[in-house]
Amino acid sequence: MQAAEHWDLEIKPQDNIFNLHLKDVWRYRDLLMLLVRRDFVSFYKQTIFGPLWFFIQPIFTTIIFTIVFGGLAGISTNEAPKPLFYMAGITVWNYFSECLNKTSTVFRDNANIFGKVYFPRLIMPLSIIFSNLVKFAVQFLLFILMMAYYLLKGDNVHPNIFILLFPVIIFFMAILGLGIGLIVTALTTKYRDLAFLVGFGVQLLMYASCVIFPMSVSNGKYIHILSLNPLSGLIETFRYSFLGTGEFYPFAFFYSITISMFIFFIGLIIFNKVEKDFVDTV
Amino acid sequence: MSNTVIKVENLSKAYQIGEFSTGTLSNDIQRWWSLMRGKEDPYLKIGETNDRTTKGESDIVWSLKDINFEINQGDAVGIIGKNGAGKSTLLKLLSRVTSPTTGSIKVKGRIASLLEVGTGFHPELTGRENIYLNGAILGMRKKEITKKFDEIVAFSGVERYIDTPVKRYSSGMYVRLAFAVAAHLESEILIVDEVLAVGDADFQKKCLGKMGDVSKGEGRTVLFVSHNMGAVQNLCSKGILLQNGKIIFSGASDRSIEKYLLSNNNISVTEYDKVRYGSGQIKVIYIEIKDKNGNTIDQVYSGQDFDIVLHYQCPIPLINVHLIPGIAISDKFEAPIILHHSRLNGIVFKKTDISGSFIFSVKKFPLTPSTYNITYSIYDSGDCIDSITNALSLQVIEGDFYGSGEVAPSSNAFFLIDGVWNKN
Numbered sequence: 083m084q085a086a087e088h089w090d091l092e093i094k095p096q097d098n099i100f101n102l103h104l105k106d107v108w109r110y111r112d113l114l115m116l117l118v119r120r121d122f123v124s125f126y127k128q129t130i131f132g133p134l135w136f137f138i139q140p141i142f143t144t145i146i147f148t149i150v151f152g153g154l155a156g157i158s159t160n161e162a163p164k165p166l167f168y169m170a171g172i173t174v175w176n177y178f179s180e181c182l183n184k185t186s187t188v189f190r191d192n193a194n195i196f197g198k199v200y201f202p203r204l205i206m207p208l209s210i211i212f213s214n215l216v217k218f219a220v221q222f223l224l225f226i227l228m229m230a231y232y233l234l235k236g237d238n239v240h241p242n243i244f245i246l247l248f249p250v251i252i253f254f255m256a257i258l259g260l261g262i263g264l265i266v267t268a269l270t271t272k273y274r275d276l277a278f279l280v281g282f283g284v285q286l287l288m289y290a291s292c293v294i295f296p297m298s299v300s301n302g303k304y305i306h307i308l309s310l311n312p313l314s315g316l317i318e319t320f321r322y323s324f325l326g327t328g329e330f331y332p333f334a335f336f337y338s339i340t341i342s343m344f345i346f347f348i349g350l351i352i353f354n355k356v357e358k359d360f361v362d363t364v
Numbered sequence: 365m366s367n368t369v370i371k372v373e374n375l376s377k378a379y380q381i382g383e384f385s386t387g388t389l390s391n392d393i394q395r396w397w398s399l400m401r402g403k404e405d406p407y408l409k410i411g412e413t414n415d416r417t418t419k420g421e422s423d424i425v426w427s428l429k430d431i432n433f434e435i436n437q438g439d440a441v442g443i444i445g446k447n448g449a450g451k452s453t454l455l456k457l458l459s460r461v462t463s464p465t466t467g468s469i470k471v472k473g474r475i476a477s478l479l480e481v482g483t484g485f486h487p488e489l490t491g492r493e494n495i496y497l498n499g500a501i502l503g504m505r506k507k508e509i510t511k512k513f514d515e516i517v518a519f520s521g522v523e524r525y526i527d528t529p530v531k532r533y534s535s536g537m538y539v540r541l542a543f544a545v546a547a548h549l550e551s552e553i554l555i556v557d558e559v560l561a562v563g564d565a566d567f568q569k570k571c572l573g574k575m576g577d578v579s580k581g582e583g584r585t586v587l588f589v590s591h592n593m594g595a596v597q598n599l600c601s602k603g604i605l606l607q608n609g610k611i612i613f614s615g616a617s618d619r620s621i622e623k624y625l626l627s628n629n630n631i632s633v634t635e636y637d638k639v640r641y642g643s644g645q646i647k648v649i650y651i652e653i654k655d656k657n658g659n660t661i662d663q664v665y666s667g668q669d670f671d672i673v674l675h676y677q678c679p680i681p682l683i684n685v686h687l688i689p690g691i692a693i694s695d696k697f698e699a700p701i702i703l704h705h706s707r708l709n710g711i712v713f714k715k716t717d718i719s720g721s722f723i724f725s726v727k728k729f730p731l732t733p734s735t736y737n738i739t740y741s742i743y744d745s746g747d748c749i750d751s752i753t754n755a756l757s758l759q760v761i762e763g764d765f766y767g768s769g770e771v772a773p774s775s776n777a778f779f780l781i782d783g784v785w786n787k788n
Binding site: 088089090091092093094095110112113115116117119120123124127128194195196197198199200201358359361362 | 371379380456457458459460461462463464465466467468469470471472473474475477479480483484486488489493496497500501502503505506529
């Protein structure tokens with residue numbers, strides 16, 4: 083018996099919580115791709131409109147918002163065309179909220195698979211982020227078409243250099259949604275209460291996230307509270323870069339990025355801690 | 365270099381039963397704090413074993429306790445034990461579905477575990493799509509699957525429906541496809557739970573054959589958990605017997621199976637006098653089933669040699685009688701199957717002592733797995749002295765009746781005939 087024998091794998095009870103097994107995740111990248119494909123394909127199987135459904139939801143939401151918030155309530159959109167203004171907010175918001183909603187139930191939804199076979203658990207939430215990215219891309223295309231229409235019409239739409247921040251915004255939207263989702267799903271394995279909170283919490287959060295109104299509408303009164311919400315900075319920047327209305331708030335933007343990263347890392351660590359034996363508690 | 369591929373050291377796994385969390389938030393926080401510092405959980409009580417029949421003092425049961433074993437390359441090891449012995453927990457730990465409470469498992473090479481076939485199959489996707497998805501979940505790379513795709517489809521025998529959504533498959537086809545994917549995993553170690561309990565007899569045989577190839581032909585290591593002793597006997601060279609979370613035997617598979625059957629030694633005492641029939645000069649006080657080494661068992665396998673022992677008491681010893689003890693075996697629907705009494709062998713017993721036993725020796729038990737009832741009776745020249753209907757239930761499990769490893773499907777036969785085929 084040699085003193086130092088080589089073992090490919092060692093299964094131990096306590097692992098360093100900062101060991102995220104990223105190498106494993108990389109090894110399973112094919113699975114990630116196949117899961118994204120599964121989500122996409124199974125979404126429209128046996129439907130008449132197929133992928134068209136990706137369009138229908140934002141279009142109807144935009145119509146309703148335009149009537150209710152734009153028409154009835156008369157909330158300012160900073161001179162931007164109302165439908166485009168709402169569409170911009172809805173498109174990015176949807177991406178965030180879907181990421182959050184889906185990842186926050188990832189343990190419960192996949193308890194069966196997780197209980198039967200090992201693969202890096204992080205693959206599942208990641209696949210949700212990417213699946214939703216596909217959906218987002220489709221909806222974003224709709225937004226671009228609509229923007230092109232208003233541009234040609236000569237309306238008050240001024241895309242600008244901040245468009246370069248677009249990938250950054252989407253990236254941080256994703257990791258913020260993922261981060262919160264991971265925390266929630268990890269905690270709900272033990273305390274189910276959080277699942278209920280997320281259900282309506284996400285809905286309420288939309289009203290505090292500059293989706294249906296610009297940040298400037300708060301007139302300095304609530305602006306500090308609003309900018310505490312990391313989503314405000316991201317959504318406001320997105321809208322500013324594509325529509326040219328409103329303002330770019332550097333502080334809010336960098337604050338959003340920092341908070342998103344922080345929440346994401348907390349989420350990763352908690353998830354990593356729970357994933358190893360959540361099967362016993364769920 | 366030793367050729368140990370799996371080394372399990374002091375492995376334990378505790379489960380909490382009943383309410384989760386320690387009860388109060390402050391205890392939860394205290395526990396969390398000590399775990400964060402890498403210390404042991406102060407609320408885990410060490411030393412309780414997993415015994416369902418007695419109520420434990422704490423809410424924690426040790427599903428596995430201080431397990432140690434090593435498995436060499438190319439071994440086919442059967443893990444056996446009663447329900448709740450810790451087999452599934454051991455599999456879960458080996459396949460990394462959950463993590464141990466203490467101890468460690470060291471592994472050389474890739475592990476593929478099959479706790480279930482068809483994990484992650486999506487009903488809306490086609491057979492082809494599901495092969496890729498399921499393969500990837502089990503740890504295969506996409507190009508590996510592509511390489512083996514034709515082989516998988518051929519093994520499953522569902523070529524015609526490969527582009528049909530699997531929700532349209534019959535359950536048999538579904539299982540075939542799922543097993544086919546799993547059987548083509550490229551891993552050095554294969555862990556299989558009782559997934560073979562599905563599918564028709566033909567396909568089960570094909571699966572067992574494939575697993576045999578895997579362990580014998582390809583030199584891969586196989587860990588197999590099953591209640592099917594026939595399959596374990598046929599497939600495995602070694603056995604690990606678990607009981608209440610501990611290893612009570614580890615060695616050759618035949619010996620393990622023997623020990624397993626022995627470990628169920630609950631002596632069947634028949635004390636219910638109200639259903640007793642007869643004049644009562646002799647009373648059978650309990651019935652035992654003993655294997656050929658004289659050990660009490662409560663399960664027998666098809667093809668086993670064993671004794672049914674009727675222990676009797678007779679307060680006034682009888683002389684000049686013509687005693688004929690007999691037994692009858694009926695199935696669970698009370699249909700009579702077997703009757704045997706001593707006069708059939710030309711034997712009558714002329715006297716008794718105060719106590720003693722009548723022993724009925726069975727050679728090569730011919731019934732297929734099921735639960736049967738044993739009725740006994742003792743007659744004295746036509747008068748019933750003692751009899752209890754359905755005095756004892758007899759559990760029969762699969763066994764290697766023909767010594768060939770083949771098992772007749774119990775769905776098609778419940779009686780095994782000792783015959784052999786020849787050709788002229």
